[in-house]
Amino acid sequence: MHGITIPSATAEKSAKRGRRRGLRVGLPVAGPVILAVALAGPAVAAPAGYGLARPAVSRNQVGPSAPAPGSSPTVYVADFGSDTVTPISTATNTAGPPITVGNSPYNLAITPDGKTVYVGDGNSTDTITPISTATNTAGSAIPAGGGVNGIVAAPDGKTVYAADFYSGTATGISTATNTAGPSVPVGDGPMDLAFTPDSKTVYVVNSFSGNVTPITVATNTPGPPIPVGDFPVGIAITPDGKTVYVSNDDSGTVTPITAATNTAGPPISVGPGPQTIAITPDGKTAYVANEGGDTVTPITVATNTPGSPITVGQQPGDMVISPDGKTLYVANISSDTVTPITIATNTPGPAIPIGSQAWQIAITPDGTTAYVSNRGSNSVTPINLATNTAEPAIPVGPDPHGLVITPAPAPAAPTGPIVSGYQPSKCVSTKNGSDADGAPVVIADCDGKAAQQWVVETGGAIEHDGKCLNVDGTGKARSTPVDLGACTGAAAQRWAADKGALVNTASGKCMNDPAFDVTPGTQLEIFTCTGGTNQKWTLP
Numbered sequence: 001m002h003g004i005t006i007p008s009a010t011a012e013k014s015a016k017r018g019r020r021r022g023l024r025v026g027l028p029v030a031g032p033v034i035l036a037v038a039l040a041g042p043a044v045a046a047p048a049g050y051g052l053a054r055p056a057v058s059r060n061q062v063g064p065s066a067p068a069p070g071s072s073p074t075v076y077v078a079d080f081g082s083d084t085v086t087p088i089s090t091a092t093n094t095a096g097p098p099i100t101v102g103n104s105p106y107n108l109a110i111t112p113d114g115k116t117v118y119v120g121d122g123n124s125t126d127t128i129t130p131i132s133t134a135t136n137t138a139g140s141a142i143p144a145g146g147g148v149n150g151i152v153a154a155p156d157g158k159t160v161y162a163a164d165f166y167s168g169t170a171t172g173i174s175t176a177t178n179t180a181g182p183s184v185p186v187g188d189g190p191m192d193l194a195f196t197p198d199s200k201t202v203y204v205v206n207s208f209s210g211n212v213t214p215i216t217v218a219t220n221t222p223g224p225p226i227p228v229g230d231f232p233v234g235i236a237i238t239p240d241g242k243t244v245y246v247s248n249d250d251s252g253t254v255t256p257i258t259a260a261t262n263t264a265g266p267p268i269s270v271g272p273g274p275q276t277i278a279i280t281p282d283g284k285t286a287y288v289a290n291e292g293g294d295t296v297t298p299i300t301v302a303t304n305t306p307g308s309p310i311t312v313g314q315q316p317g318d319m320v321i322s323p324d325g326k327t328l329y330v331a332n333i334s335s336d337t338v339t340p341i342t343i344a345t346n347t348p349g350p351a352i353p354i355g356s357q358a359w360q361i362a363i364t365p366d367g368t369t370a371y372v373s374n375r376g377s378n379s380v381t382p383i384n385l386a387t388n389t390a391e392p393a394i395p396v397g398p399d400p401h402g403l404v405i406t407p408a409p410a411p412a413a414p415t416g417p418i419v420s421g422y423q424p425s426k427c428v429s430t431k432n433g434s435d436a437d438g439a440p441v442v443i444a445d446c447d448g449k450a451a452q453q454w455v456v457e458t459g460g461a462i463e464h465d466g467k468c469l470n471v472d473g474t475g476k477a478r479s480t481p482v483d484l485g486a487c488t489g490a491a492a493q494r495w496a497a498d499k500g501a502l503v504n505t506a507s508g509k510c511m512n513d514p515a516f517d518v519t520p521g522t523q524l525e526i527f528t529c530t531g532g533t534n535q536k537w538t539l540p
Contacts, residue, residue, distance in 0.1 A: 072089060072091035073406045073408075074090065074405070075404070076404050077396050078105040079397025080104050080398070080399040081104075081397060082399075084100055085138075090371075093382055096136060098397055099136055101129040102141055104122045105119045105121055107119075107150060108120070108402045108404045110133075110153060110404040110405075111153050112157045113407075116131065116132060117130070117133060117404060118151055120151040120402075126143065126145065126148065127141035128180075130178050133406060140178070142179070145162070145169035147164060147166035148163070148171075149190065149192075150162065150190070150191060152195060155195060157175060158175055159173065160172070161173070161202045161215070161217075163205070169183035171184070186213040188206055191206075192205040192233060192234055193235065194235045200217055201214050201216060201259070205233065207233055207249075209225065210232060211228055212225065212246055212257065227264060228246045229246070229251035231249040234247035234274070242260065245257075245286050245288075245299070247275055247276070249273050253270060254267065254286070254288055269306060270288045270299070270309075271288075271295045272292030273292030274297070278319040279301070281321065284300070285299065285300060287319060287328055289316040289330060290316065291315050291316055294315065295311055296319070307346065308346070310341055313335035316331070316332050317331050318359065319361070320361050320363055322363055327341065327385070328341040329370055329383075333358055336354060336356050336357065336376075340352070354383070355376065355377035355380075357374055359372070359374065359402075360373050360402050362404060363405070369383065369384060379396060379400070410458075415455045417452045417453065419538040421500055421536025422513060422518065426446060428454065429444035429451045433449070434484075436484070438472075438483050439484040440482075441484060442521050443517070444521070445520055453465075454469070456539055456540060460495050461494060468493040471507065474491075474492040476507035476509070478525075478526070480507075480526050491506035509526040510526065510529040511526060511537065512527035516533075
């Protein structure tokens with residue numbers, strides 16, 4: 001248990017929501033209040049706004065590592081009461097062996113490539129645990145600030161940030177090394193956070209401070225706090241990255257923030273106790289779950305005006321939008337149901353009965369099934385979205401909280417030879433089949449052997465046996481040789497196909513067969529683009 005000294009008024013607000021948030025608050029007669037945040041204990045009803053990574057950036061990106069085409073996704077569930085994460089096969093709707101993690105796992109984030117799940121350990125361990133989805137094994141715990149609450153992965157997959165509730169900080173983690181940078185001071189009670197689509201900025205919601213802190217990811221530095229409403233809890237960002245929406249629990253409002261200037265606009269009145277915000281894929285509508293009013297309010301993004309509230313179940317918390325953008329699904333904590341809402345007409349369908357205390361909801365990438373964690377019944381309920389009917393509940397660990405689903409596997413990168421446009425019998429190869437750093441890349445007779453197999457990755461890298469097609473010494477001058485190098489992501493290793501030419505991103509020059517020399521062993525180079533056939537290449 002950790003103590004946070006806060007004013008009495010703030011503690012009173014927390015106390016009246018203590019049942020929902022899992023906060024235990026003692027109120028003395030006078031003087032400052034020590035907010036004792038004890039996340040362990042019996043299951044309690046709570047809104048998705050408390051620490052749930054928002055779908056705007058992380059939930060719907062969100063496979064096992066390099067899954068085979070046609071393989072089924074996996075659901076990962078944080079078992080708060082047993083310090084484990086349970087994997088569920090969506091092919092069979094059966095739970096696998098629980099994975100031991102840190103103390104009181106609360107929320108999860110998954111990298112866009114589906115290779116790693118990061119588990120926020122919400123109690124005294126102050127750590128984040130990475131899980132390899134290829135093997136369902138936990139890696140070494142990563143130190144973070146006090147009381148990890150919200151956690152979210154960047155769209156580019158390079159960084160994960162966590163909101164450290166107790167310590168008033170946010171911690172960034174490099175996914176390449178699973179190491180944390182210095183925790184960044186934000187405000188009091190950081191509860192949720194969201195990335196911009198370009199992964200350059202992460203916004204942190206500070207509930208007790210009533211503001212939002214933008215952090216520049218490249219430098220891990222916080223900007224000035226942006227005042228919003230009273231007791232902000234939820235956040236989502238439009239797909240174009242222009243507007244950040246923040247739900248203010250005690251104000252009954254949503255604050256729009258212009259991302260270009262980090263300035264807050266006039267608050268938008270919604271319903272009592274607004275929590276989760278979900279934004280349609282087309283960016284036209286933001287939906288807000290009003291936990292205190294048993295409604296959902298649609299907001300027109302173009303004008304920041306609220307529509308008529310939509311009646312749902314009791315204590316609506318988490319929400320998710322189907323991949324086709326047609327239906328919003330709302331988890332109702334106290335009525336143990338999920339309400340489907342048709343987005344075209346903003347009309348609710350019949351409530352879908354599930355387990356006790358519907359907590360968080362996620363949808364498979366193909367849009368066929370939703371999975372809901374039920375805190376009160378220690379289970380996860382699959383919902384067939386074609387019929388909106390619940391299937392048999394899947395037992396998991398005690399007090400399940402957050403859950404994520406592995407994304408659809410990326411299409412296999414094109415693999416094969418790179419053939420000369422000047423002489424179709426000639427191919428790009430490593431010299432003498434070498435895979436060493438600095439090995440020359442040469443022209444050779446096409447033979448189909450391993451030295452001539454190249455993988456054209458999205459993002460511009462062209463790989464061979466784990467190494468990248470590289471401009472020697474990151475040079476930009478004409479006639480700089482092309483060789484093989486350890487992949488670093490540098491611009492000297494990125495290539496763009498343009499009208500048959502391979503243009504190096506760093507130099508703007510083309511990969512060139514010098515003087516049309518097709519003698520096997522001739523090293524390739526970069527040269528001013530001329531449009532000549534010695535600069536034309538057919539990719540796999």
